[in-house]
Amino acid sequence: xxxxxxxxxxxxxxxxxxxxxxxxxxxxxxxxxxxxxxxxxxxxxxxxxxxxxxxxxxxxxxxxxxxxxxxxxxxxxxxxxxxxxxxxxxxxxxxxxxxxxxxxxxxxxxxxxxxxxxxxxxxxxxxxxxxxxxxxxxxxxxxxxxxxxxxxxxxxxxxxxxxxxxxxxxxxxxxxxxxxxxxxxxxxxxxxx
Amino acid sequence: xxxxxxxxxxxxxxxxxxxxxxxxxxxxxxxxxxxxxxxxxxxxxxxxxxxxxxxxxxxxxxxxxxxxxxxxxxxxxxxxxxxxxxxxxxxxxxxxxxxxxxxxxxxxxxxxxxxxxxxxxxxxxxxxxxxxxxxxxxxxxxxxxxxxxxxxxxxxxxxxxxxxxxxxxxxxxxxxxxxxxxxxxxxxxxxxx
Amino acid sequence: xxxxxxxxxxxxxxxxxxxxxxxxxxxxxxxxxxxxxxxxxxxxxxxxxxxxxxxxxxxxxxxxxxxxxxxxxxxxxxxxxxxxxxxxxxxxxxxxxxxxxxxxxxxxxxxxxxxxxxxxxxxxxxxxxxxxxxxxxxxxxxxxxxxxxxxxxxxxxxxxxxxxxxxxxxxxxxxxxxxxxxxxxxxxxxxxx
Amino acid sequence: xxxxxxxxxxxxxxxxxxxxxxxxxxxxxxxxxxxxxxxxxxxxxxxxxxxxxxxxxxxxxxxxxxxxxxxxxxxxxxxxxxxxxxxxxxxxxxxxxxxxxxxxxxxxxxxxxxxxxxxxxxxxxxxxxxxxxxxxxxxxxxxxxxxxxxxxxxxxxxxxxxxxxxxxxxxxxxxxxxxxxxxxxxxxxxxxx
DNA sequence: GATGAATGAGTGTTCATTCAT
DNA sequence: CATGAATGAACACTCATTCAT
Numbered sequence: 001x002x003x004x005x006x007x008x009x010x011x012x013x014x015x016x017x018x019x020x021x022x023x024x025x026x027x028x029x030x031x032x033x034x035x036x037x038x039x040x041x042x043x044x045x046x047x048x049x050x051x052x053x054x055x056x057x058x059x060x061x062x063x064x065x066x067x068x069x070x071x072x073x074x075x076x077x078x079x080x081x082x083x084x085x086x087x088x089x090x091x092x093x094x095x096x097x098x099x100x101x102x103x104x105x106x107x108x109x110x111x112x113x114x115x116x117x118x119x120x121x122x123x124x125x126x127x128x129x130x131x132x133x134x135x136x137x138x139x140x141x142x143x144x145x146x147x148x149x150x151x152x153x154x155x156x157x158x159x160x161x162x163x164x165x166x167x168x169x170x171x172x173x174x175x176x177x178x179x180x181x182x183x184x185x186x187x188x189x190x191x192x193x
Numbered sequence: 194x195x196x197x198x199x200x201x202x203x204x205x206x207x208x209x210x211x212x213x214x215x216x217x218x219x220x221x222x223x224x225x226x227x228x229x230x231x232x233x234x235x236x237x238x239x240x241x242x243x244x245x246x247x248x249x250x251x252x253x254x255x256x257x258x259x260x261x262x263x264x265x266x267x268x269x270x271x272x273x274x275x276x277x278x279x280x281x282x283x284x285x286x287x288x289x290x291x292x293x294x295x296x297x298x299x300x301x302x303x304x305x306x307x308x309x310x311x312x313x314x315x316x317x318x319x320x321x322x323x324x325x326x327x328x329x330x331x332x333x334x335x336x337x338x339x340x341x342x343x344x345x346x347x348x349x350x351x352x353x354x355x356x357x358x359x360x361x362x363x364x365x366x367x368x369x370x371x372x373x374x375x376x377x378x379x380x381x382x383x384x385x386x
Numbered sequence: 387x388x389x390x391x392x393x394x395x396x397x398x399x400x401x402x403x404x405x406x407x408x409x410x411x412x413x414x415x416x417x418x419x420x421x422x423x424x425x426x427x428x429x430x431x432x433x434x435x436x437x438x439x440x441x442x443x444x445x446x447x448x449x450x451x452x453x454x455x456x457x458x459x460x461x462x463x464x465x466x467x468x469x470x471x472x473x474x475x476x477x478x479x480x481x482x483x484x485x486x487x488x489x490x491x492x493x494x495x496x497x498x499x500x501x502x503x504x505x506x507x508x509x510x511x512x513x514x515x516x517x518x519x520x521x522x523x524x525x526x527x528x529x530x531x532x533x534x535x536x537x538x539x540x541x542x543x544x545x546x547x548x549x550x551x552x553x554x555x556x557x558x559x560x561x562x563x564x565x566x567x568x569x570x571x572x573x574x575x576x577x578x579x
Numbered sequence: 580x581x582x583x584x585x586x587x588x589x590x591x592x593x594x595x596x597x598x599x600x601x602x603x604x605x606x607x608x609x610x611x612x613x614x615x616x617x618x619x620x621x622x623x624x625x626x627x628x629x630x631x632x633x634x635x636x637x638x639x640x641x642x643x644x645x646x647x648x649x650x651x652x653x654x655x656x657x658x659x660x661x662x663x664x665x666x667x668x669x670x671x672x673x674x675x676x677x678x679x680x681x682x683x684x685x686x687x688x689x690x691x692x693x694x695x696x697x698x699x700x701x702x703x704x705x706x707x708x709x710x711x712x713x714x715x716x717x718x719x720x721x722x723x724x725x726x727x728x729x730x731x732x733x734x735x736x737x738x739x740x741x742x743x744x745x746x747x748x749x750x751x752x753x754x755x756x757x758x759x760x761x762x763x764x765x766x767x768x769x770x771x772x
Numbered sequence: 773g774a775t776g777a778a779t780g781a782g783t784g785t786t787c788a789t790t791c792a793t
Numbered sequence: 794c795a796t797g798a799a800t801g802a803a804c805a806c807t808c809a810t811t812c813a814t
Contacts, residue, residue: 145376152357153350156354161349235779235807388791411604417784427801428800431785496686497604538736573763
């Protein structure tokens, strides 16, 4: 039955994220994940070919969701600053709302497993953002410094904030999110004359 | 009786970093580390009480070295921008030169093991930097937005750059490092009027 | 799915008794027991939660069997001497016939593992015997000296005989078993006047 | 220096008894014993050739002390009942006073290590007791039933009492010790006519 | 005589995975 | 499709013992 299948798969997904976050890749065994998802270990092998597949697929689902949420409402015809603000705030909200997914995402990227997947920011979803940034750089609206540098200043602080937030309890207000984006913009915008 | 052999301890340290980077915490077993360090598994337990201790101590050594290198030459009496430039470039050079240490550092911080250690940026070494930033914020030289936000814009891009560099091969020139720091400064400096 | 195999459990039980008797608790490792039982070490952990559980459960099975056999045919309405004779001879036959079980039993009781289990002689099975003895003491058929003392004179010699028998090869005849019980009775019966 | 040596050996002896009683032969490792005795593991190998030697020698010391204490004041020319009373009460006092030594003694005898030592009750110390008993049997003062049976009724209850005493807290008074010996005597003495 | 460093072999236990049901 | 039993291989860790000092 379809419903059943999908429910089981979701349970496995959730249990994987939960357990990897709690005990790390090292100790998140198939047996424990299965127990947490309320299925048999053998059942996991119906949905995934092996443990690597489970972990990488779980990452892929998160990465795709992240891109989708971040790019929602992205409009190429808007001014670059407004496009960026949209994406930045979307991203920020995503990482705030889904701390567990972000934690898994980061733990995965910082592990050797990351070799198993493509660079997630090179997926189609982000290509239009990249194009917009590069054309804004050409038009000298933002600094002409190479995409890597620009990207580092957009997503670097975002991530740093998300992680410091995870550790202590300081909440970001809507106001301070705006401030943070303005700082991002100050970093990358062309110097005023 | 035989004396403890500092060379052995260093071999274990090196092997730990190497193996964790290569195969991750999950698969970096004591047996493999011992083999890579050319000692018996049992020998590791002379120097460290258990695996956690080995991993956390290895992290602590790296973290301390990082702070020391970053803060070298830090001078409280200089203007904040110059102090920051010093620290920022020190840090950048450290992470460039010691990619393996950084990789271990990040992998550790993004794993559940990180609960075992104090926040490394709250060590004494960094306190003077924090003080300098907070007083600059008070004097309205930099934006009065809270230390977390400032920190996120100083170290977030740094880390993002270091990691993108690790993955592809684009090298940063001395010039582009300067550019990157200026972007950092643009992000945090007080708006001009 | 496969079903649990009662034969496997019995093989593990037998191998545990055999090995503990042969090499002692100290050297009876899971690996050796598994090999003797012709199963994988991991299989043992399907049936028992850990080594303690294996050893204690094995003891419990033996202890229960011992009580059951000893008390078989015990009749509260018979004269106390006849009841006792029945129990005593049952017990003697049990320890004679199952020297290996007794040896395991004694080794367990004389090890620190014994803290893990309740006093086996306080089980329900023996309660009726205790009651019969105490009422006989009250009626002055046997000496009014406290249950511990009576028990020591019933089971102490029994055990001592079983153990000396284990070591050398002297066999007890039916006749000498009777004699031994009469000595037990002489020890505890009320002094004649 | 002599004093030193003897002190170290005694410390090792004490630590061995203590640890074996607390954690059993299985877990009483040389390293732990060494730590408890405040010496280096290597030091133990100066006094004993290996672990077996340590355990067996420790047993031998206890066994010899037990015989010596039990036989103190034994007089072959006294009536057998008085000789026996002496030995019995000596033994009882010994096991009461040195519960730890008895526990080690029993644990050792019930383990496969016991194969390493001679039957302790066949030592010279006990020979005169055995002779006295056998001649009393010949004279029909006690039952003519074989030494094993007699011995089982003398020492079996003694041991059973000592062990029940170890477990609960019931103390034996001087009076009840006398009673117990009289029960022993009732068991073995010739039937009156 | 006495030590702590050092280790190969072993410990109890868990692993990812397979298989019969 | 789904399961729990089953396992060889690996795990972290401890062992009895040796050796250089």
